[in-house]
Amino acid sequence: MKGSIGRINEWFHRNGIFLKAFGVTFSSVVLVAVLITVSTLRLSIDYFMETFTITNERIVNQSKERFEYYSNVVLDTIYSTENNVRIKRAIIEEQASSVLHASAFYDVVNELEQIHARLQPESADLVLMGENGALYNMNYAYWPVSSGYLQGLDFTKQLSLNPGMIQYASIGPDEAGGERVIVAGKAFKERSSERIYAYIYIVIRESDIRRFYEGYTSEENIMLLMNRNGEILSSNRTDWIGDEDAAAAAIFGGEAGTSGNVPAATVKGQPYQLLYEYIPVLDIYLVNLVDRMSIASQLVNMQELVLIVAWIVLIATILSWLTTRHITLPLTRLVQQIDTLTRHHFKKPLKEEGGYESVQIARAFNNTLEELNQYIQVVVASQKKQKEAELQALQHQINPHFLYNTLTTVKFMVDKGDADKAIETIHALTGLLQNTLGDISETVTVEKELSYTRDYVLINQARYGDRIQVNYFIDEQCRNCLVPKLFLQPMIENAFFHGFNRKKAGYIQIMVYRTQQQLICEVADDGDGMDMEKGWTQHAQEGRKGLLKGIGIRNVQERIALMYGDGYGVAFDSAPGRGTKVKVTLPLLEAEPKQFQPEKT
Structure with missing residues (x-):
């Protein structure tokens, strides 16, 4: 007995990494599954009830108008008879x-x-x-x-x-x-x-009189007429007619001319969401009761939902067990090898066996024993490069809002059956992503930069329609000139998202031409314009709707100054109601013939 317990304890000790990793993974899977399920269920029910309440408010108002119409007929009849x-x-x-x-x-x-x-x-x-x-x-x-x-x-x-x-x-x-x-x-x-x-x-x-509102009712959506004393005069729940409910009458407070929405009210001993409207001619209240629990139970099949979550947890548990075991078993063996080494005796190398991870760890361990100082230097240099790469990646990462909105637009096109336009948009997005994932510090030809720009414009027009037209005026002699990669995109983005807030339509003109020593690129729009006395920095920062995070007009100015010096950069000209023009001055540099590739169409 003691021997069995000892073997079990030893197994737990040797597989501690596996058990801890599996325990954390399993707990995370269960917690995430439960939280997502509960959150999704709550949001779905709240959203449905909010929409349902808005609809019921309209129904109550329509029913009230129907009762008022009947009251007017009654008044006309009585006075016609009396006169x-x-x-x-x-x-x-x-x-x-x-x-x-x-x-x-x-x-x-x-x-x-x-x-x-x-x-x-x-x-x-x-x-x-x-x-x-x-x-x-x-x-x-x-x-x-x-x-x-x-x-x-x-x-x-x-x-x-x-x-x-x-x-x-x-x-x-x-x-x-x-x-x-x-x-x-x-x-x-x-x-x-x-x-x-x-x-x-x-x-x-x-x-x-029940016909005035009965078409809007159901078992979970109850309508009733109630006087100030709480007596139910009419209802689609015929078994309630003639009963009195003092709790419901207390909600009205005995005040005529009131109306309201009570999210949680008790009527006939049951919880309901209560909407009420006072009908002054009849001196009664038109009341709408919504059974939230019944609607929620019909909206979501709890048995099916629990079954799905259970299957997800079970499958995730099995996969996490197998994956964790596969990863940690070679590591456990490697630890056992290290544990058998004599203290301070580092000449005996570890056996490079097991899976890929354990082999690489053993090899790295052996290399560390042989060239410890050299390895430390390599690690320090590698960490420095990694930090620089992470910083650059943070500055150049693709904005998820742009991807989400673009893919949503494509989905909408597919739902509408506009497959050709959806494919065209996907091609534009694919080309744009391929180019944006490269080194942001490199230079490209004007031809390639215009290709990126056309893809970006096509995506924005697919999202927002053709109310903003983009025209290109390009000097043919400039197409092989070198420019900073993606320097036009922030200008177009600024015109799309800041230039037409008041105006709903207009034009964006893109002009590229050359002088003797300079390449001039202008992006002009006939949009709202802005007050230059207040500065242009509020329009020059990156936005949440753009393609890239961290690539704004200010960043373009800094890149140009860093690459070419202070003699080049970005200039603004704008006035309210007159539009905005952004002028970029660059040195006139031409690419080698092998660098020039015509734009794909």
Whole structure:
């Protein structure tokens, strides 16, 4: 037993590097997988809910407009009935005979039918009750009530107390004998005697008023009408109708004319995102409830997501085990060889065996034993060169924003089916990258520099369209002249991204010509221009949208001064509204014939 434990401990001791590397790799894989999954899930749900909320706000506003339209129809109907002289006279005047009474009844019905025609598109009913109990119900099957029922209704009593006001009420199925209805009513009174001579009721069933918003609802997206007391008057959740929710009413605060968005509210004991709009004519709230949890569960299949993450972790674990073992096993053997060496006895070389890494380490170790001082000098020189190379690489690295935006543009072209333009853009990007990965300090011919420039212009026009046109005016005798590599690109970049912020279109002119001893390159645009008194440094620095990091106009000025001296460089000429011209003065140097290669087309 002790021997087994000892062998296990020895194995752990000998494979410590492997176990540590594998443990770190495995933990990193699991942590990264979990963090990416959780972050992606949260961002996806938040983005979807933000978009969903914006859409629902529009839906609530549209539904509110629909209710306001219905309210206007109700108001027009009530006032048309109240101001109808024939209806008023027929109800107030007592008829001496049954024939006159029938004639008066017919006049009222005839007038009400014409008025009721305004309500028919809304599927609403019109009921008029005279002071003597005479009842004129335009659609008895819609709301089968009697004059005795209406006279004993609490709503009628409220109308009589406030005869000058239009009031609304929700009457349940137990009271109306049918389904729940929303009733608008008003008591008509004579101005001279203040006597109430009739009551009007505009009735719409809850199922009909539900049609105003039901097309926008779902199981997770609930709409309801609620009064200030929290009573639910209408909803696509029919089992909620008639219930009261004090918690929801507390959100409104009893204040009329309010609206809002509550990200986390409790309604009927469940958490929802709550949007509400007050409808002043009806004195009710239109409420939209969004079940975030249900939407999130439908948006993401958690079982499938967990399964995918588990497979990724499992595969990554196996690969990391095999890779780590493959790397560390030769190193473990090498360590065992070093451990067996006598202290201060460096004449015995290590066996160069195992994998490539262990062989190289053993060989390096043996070389160190033989030529320690020489090796140190080489290492110091190598580290110095490496630092210089890293610094230069940081200055010349390709901007990831430029690559990302260009590749996104290519993807958009492919999605649109514009394969030819996408291929042309990819060719331009490929050529541009091939040239930018070289030594930035070298010189090229004007012909090659123009080739880089055309590729860069093509990519920018593919991204932003042809609103900025680029024209080339090149002296043919200048095409074989030598210029600093990529010195035109910052000028074009500056014109594209700073020259047309106010103006939306224009031209960029590129001119190259020679004098007796100088090569002149000008980049002019007819864009916004700038105030030279404020200096041009704010436009001369590198941008985040450009091709290269660290290669700005200021850098071009410094490179030219370093390469050719103080007699050459960059000059600006600009004014607001007049555009900008950048002039670069270089020495007139021509390439050897073998250096000149015509531009590929």
